[in-house]
Amino acid sequence: MEDSTLVEIKNLTVWYRVYGGLLRVLDGVNLSVARGQKVGIVGETGCGKTTTVKAILRILPKNAVVPEGTIMFQGRNVLKMRGRELQELRGQGIAMVFQDPTAALNPVFTIGQQIMEVIKYARPGGKAKEWREMAVRALKEAALPDPERLMENYPFQLSGGMRQRVCIAMALATARTLLIADEPTTNLDVTIQDQVLRLVRRLVEEKGTSLILITHSLGVAREMTDLVYVMYAGTMVEVAQTDELFDNPLHPYTLGLLQSIPKLTGGGVTQGIAGRIPDYANPPPGCRFAPRCDQAMPICSERKPALFDAGGGHQVACWRFAAGGEAVA
Amino acid sequence: MGLGRFMVRRLALSLLVLAGLSILIFLIARVVPGDPARLALGPRAPEWAVQSLREEMNLDKPLHVQYYLWLRGLLRGDLGKSLLTRRPVMDDIKEFLPATCEIVLFSALVMAVGGILLGVLSASYPNSWFDNVVRVVAYLGIVTPSFVWAVIFVLIFGYIWPILPVIGRLEMTVEAPPVFTGFLLLDSLIFGKYEAFWDGLRHLILPSVALALGGMAQAARITRSSLMENMGKDYALAQVAYGIPWRVTLGKYLLKPSLIPTVSVMALDIAALFANAFLVELVFNYPGISGYGIRAMLNKDVNAISGVIMVMGVIFTGVNIIVDLVVAYLDPRVRLVGGSQSG
Numbered sequence: 202m203e204d205s206t207l208v209e210i211k212n213l214t215v216w217y218r219v220y221g222g223l224l225r226v227l228d229g230v231n232l233s234v235a236r237g238q239k240v241g242i243v244g245e246t247g248c249g250k251t252t253t254v255k256a257i258l259r260i261l262p263k264n265a266v267v268p269e270g271t272i273m274f275q276g277r278n279v280l281k282m283r284g285r286e287l288q289e290l291r292g293q294g295i296a297m298v299f300q301d302p303t304a305a306l307n308p309v310f311t312i313g314q315q316i317m318e319v320i321k322y323a324r325p326g327g328k329a330k331e332w333r334e335m336a337v338r339a340l341k342e343a344a345l346p347d348p349e350r351l352m353e354n355y356p357f358q359l360s361g362g363m364r365q366r367v368c369i370a371m372a373l374a375t376a377r378t379l380l381i382a383d384e385p386t387t388n389l390d391v392t393i394q395d396q397v398l399r400l401v402r403r404l405v406e407e408k409g410t411s412l413i414l415i416t417h418s419l420g421v422a423r424e425m426t427d428l429v430y431v432m433y434a435g436t437m438v439e440v441a442q443t444d445e446l447f448d449n450p451l452h453p454y455t456l457g458l459l460q461s462i463p464k465l466t467g468g469g470v471t472q473g474i475a476g477r478i479p480d481y482a483n484p485p486p487g488c489r490f491a492p493r494c495d496q497a498m499p500i501c502s503e504r505k506p507a508l509f510d511a512g513g514g515h516q517v518a519c520w521r522f523a524a525g526g527e528a529v530a
Numbered sequence: 531m532g533l534g535r536f537m538v539r540r541l542a543l544s545l546l547v548l549a550g551l552s553i554l555i556f557l558i559a560r561v562v563p564g565d566p567a568r569l570a571l572g573p574r575a576p577e578w579a580v581q582s583l584r585e586e587m588n589l590d591k592p593l594h595v596q597y598y599l600w601l602r603g604l605l606r607g608d609l610g611k612s613l614l615t616r617r618p619v620m621d622d623i624k625e626f627l628p629a630t631c632e633i634v635l636f637s638a639l640v641m642a643v644g645g646i647l648l649g650v651l652s653a654s655y656p657n658s659w660f661d662n663v664v665r666v667v668a669y670l671g672i673v674t675p676s677f678v679w680a681v682i683f684v685l686i687f688g689y690i691w692p693i694l695p696v697i698g699r700l701e702m703t704v705e706a707p708p709v710f711t712g713f714l715l716l717d718s719l720i721f722g723k724y725e726a727f728w729d730g731l732r733h734l735i736l737p738s739v740a741l742a743l744g745g746m747a748q749a750a751r752i753t754r755s756s757l758m759e760n761m762g763k764d765y766a767l768a769q770v771a772y773g774i775p776w777r778v779t780l781g782k783y784l785l786k787p788s789l790i791p792t793v794s795v796m797a798l799d800i801a802a803l804f805a806n807a808f809l810v811e812l813v814f815n816y817p818g819i820s821g822y823g824i825r826a827m828l829n830k831d832v833n834a835i836s837g838v839i840m841v842m843g844v845i846f847t848g849v850n851i852i853v854d855l856v857v858a859y860l861d862p863r864v865r866l867v868g869g870s871q872s873g
Contacts, residue, residue: 258771292773304764309787309861318783319772355862371772 206273207379207411208234208257213270215252215261215435217481224481226252228435228489230270231508234379239405239412241422241443243458244432247478250415251300253432254381256280257413258295259287275378292323296372297381298401301388302364306356313352316340316371323375339374340367344400362393366400373404379411380404386421398425419458423447431455434478434489437508441515451517453494488520496521533858533865540854544847551843552604556597559835566830570613587611587833604840610833614826619837622822627841628712629699630811630818634803636738637745642796644742645749646789652750653757654780664750671747677809679740684813687736695733697815704729737814741806745799749792756788790861797853801846 215227227249234240242250255261257272259279272279274294282290299305307315316336321327324335333352340348343366356364365385372380382401386394402425405412416422422429422443429446431439431454439452450456457474476493479485485492491501500520508516509523567583568575584590587610588599603610609619652664688696699714700706707714707721715734718727760766761784769779808820819838826834858865 260767260771288773288775290773291771295771297768297771299764299768301764305768307765307769307783307787308863309790310783311862318769318774318778322773322775322778355866357863358866368768 205235206233207236207238207275208232208413209271209273210253210257211271211273213253213256213272214268215249215256216266216268217262218264218266219482222482225484226435226481227256228484228505230432230435230437232430232437234411234413236378237409237411238428239402239414239426241414241416241426241429242432243416243419243422243429245417245458245478248432249435250432251383252435254297254383254413254415257381258291258297288322293375294377295379295381296377297383298365298368298372298385300384302361302368303356303388305368306364308356310355311352312340312354312356312359312367316352316367316374319371320374335374336370339370342373342404343367343370345370361389362397365389365393365397369397369401369404373408373410376408377410379413381413381415383415384417385414387417394421401425419447419462431458434484435481436489436505436518438490438519439515439517440508442513445513445515449515451511451515451522452490452519453496453521454490457493488518536858536865537851537855540851544851547847548840548843552601552840553597555836555839555843556600557593559830559832560593560596562830564830566613566832569830587613589832600836609837609840612826612834613831614829614834619833622834623819623837623841624712626817626819626822629714629816630804630807630820632713632715632734633737633741633807633810633816633818634800636734637742637803638796638800640738640742641745641749641799645746645796646753646792648746648750649753649757649792650780650785652754653761656758661754664754668747668751671743672751674744675809676741676744676806677813679743680737680810680813683736683740694736695729696736699730699733699816700726701729733816737810737816740813741803741810744806745796745803748799749796752795753788753792756791757784760784760788786860790857793853793856793860797850800849800853804842804845 210230210232213227213230213232214225217224217226230249230253232240232242232253242253244250252261252265256265256267257274257279259282261267267280270280274290277286279290306312313333313336316339317329317332320332320335324332336352337348340351345351345363345366351359351367356367359367365388369385380401385401386397389397398421401412401414404410412426414422414425416425426443429441429443430437431446431452433454439446439450439455441449446455447459450459454474461473474493479489479492485502487500487502487504488494488497488506491497494501498520504520506518506520506523508518511517511522565580567580567587567589571580571583581590588596591599600610607620609623611617612619612622615622648664648668652661655661684696687694695701704726705723707717707723707726710717710720714730715727718724718730757780761780766779766784769783770776774783804820807818808824810816811818811821819841822834823838823842825831826838854864
């Protein structure tokens with residue numbers, strides 16, 4: 202492990218206990234984020250992107266179990282943290298911006314009260330006046346107009362875009378080493394999406410914060426990130442530098458994703474990928490994508506493919522590339 | 531500033547409601563069959579005596595004139611004379627209302643504190659044995675009418691395990707304070723009769739708890755379910771993710787929005803306490819306004835009926851305004867609707 206590595210997830214497995222069985226959602230996820238790096242996780246709804254990042258913050262629902270795997274953050278295993286350590290991880294290490302800003306803000310407290318509370322626990326021992334100044338500065342940094350007045354406002358008095366800016370301000374009000382943004386623009390108008398994404402990029406670049414951006418939009422990933430993980434049904438199927446991935450996609454699922462983007466000029470709606478994400482209670486043996494894959498081979502439904510190196514840091518979990526490269530994980 | 535306008539609007543509406551109520555109860559009390567004067571004097575009274583009582587009470591005049599005269603009296607604080615007690619209705623109410631208010635206030639306190647506390651504890655340890663016991667007991671509390679609890683309490687504490695008094699407001703042997711406010715506990719404190727205060731408090735416990743149990747169970751259930759619902763919201767998760775300790779998140783950031791439905795429902799329960807108080811007062815032989823009101827209705831004591839209901843109406847609207855204020859404090863969306871951006 203290099204020194205510059207901030208987050209290193211190895212073989213992370215997460216199950217959800219539900220009535221009548223187990224949902225084997227994450228199946229040996231590997232992910233690594235370097236300091237200052239912007240990493241994207243791309244995949245369709247329900248593929249385990251959010252579960253992965255919630256595991257990093259240890260905010261998985263109560264019915265989740267983690268039978269295997271490690272999550273190292275700055276050299277310490279998050280899964281073994283307790284009490285104070287966990288509090289420090291959340292208050293000072295990592296911050297998260299949620300998908301729906303309306304749900305992520307408490308409806309009956311003012312913006313000011315909420316941001317100041319976050320600052321209070323992130324920087325214990327300060328004074329209320331300092332917290333207030335920091336909160337106002339954070340709102341200003343998030344390009345929100347009239348931050349002083351905004352402090353007294355309630356979330357319902359703001360527009361969706363402003364609410365998400367407030368959430369970003371809250372996440373970055375105090376110094377953090379990692380920002381996790383879980384589809385931060387999915388619930389916003391198209392015209393606002395771009396502004397919010399630019400804001401996130403500007404802030405993480407200015408502050409040198411690492412970023413994990415979850416998105417189902419390949420376009421967003423291409424614009425925002427240095428490194429992209431493509432996720433399918435609880436496994437990472439392909440990892441590459443962003444440009445490399447778009448120039449030279451290898452995994453059949455990635456190809457399918459790229460082909461499903463509707464084109465603005467001609468062609469109309471595309472075919473997409475046939476089939477659906479598998480049933481997590483009874484996942485297919487071998488490669489989880491095999492049942493939907495048009496290039497599947499006999500081995501695909503028997504053994505799970507490891508991540509094979511395809512050169513230049515490009516890794517792909519597909520048996521079709523087993524011959525060329527050697528297994529790296 | 532949003533709150534001021536909110537209150538003015540709310541008060542104006544309440545006055546309108548009370549005006550409507552006054553017409554309604556005036557009419558209903560008089561339209562119900564039976565001649566109040568004849569009922570009051572009995573079947574053997576001579577016709578001239580009945581006739582003169584009718585004239586004295588304006589019962590011989592047309593309804594709208596009667597209403598006008600009654601309303602004029604009402605605004606002066608004169609509710610007419612009771613046919614049953616032969617005293618001004620106002621005096622009767624002054625005598626009986628404080629006792630009931632004492633029970634109801636105490637009950638409301640037990641209901642609010644007990645209900646919210648149980649609800650929060652239940653939600654903090656969901657599906658634990660404690661939670662399960664609270665939930666089962668809450669069902670029992672809701673389905674059992676308060677007078678049944680009253681009878682059970684009298685049986686237990688009056689017969690099997692006599693540690694609390696089950697009759698009346700004060701022991702005969704305890705020196706009572708002079709009547710000043712009519713509230714026994716308050717009067718005892720004002721005049722320094724601490725023995726009477728303590729004894730009065732002991733007399734209050736059983737009727738109040740019997741009365742409160744239903745609403746308390748309801749409040750506990752609603753607090754639990756709305757807390758549980760809010761625990762699942764993103765903002766609860768977000769606060770944990772930002773490093774705010776769970777007990778702060780639960781006790782401050784989740785409790786406040788969760789209390790909104792509790793308080794709204796509790797308002798109805800507190801108002802219903804006055805109605806339920808009747809049978810409880812009867813079981814504990816406690817002298818209160820509910821018993822007086824029922825006696826008035828059975829005897830078609832028109833002035834007493836209208837008077838008691840009017841007073842109840844004023845109390846109901848008062849409770850409602852207080853609850854609206856509490857909800858407005860808890861929920862800025864109520865307080866600031868139509869208000870300016872700066873709130």
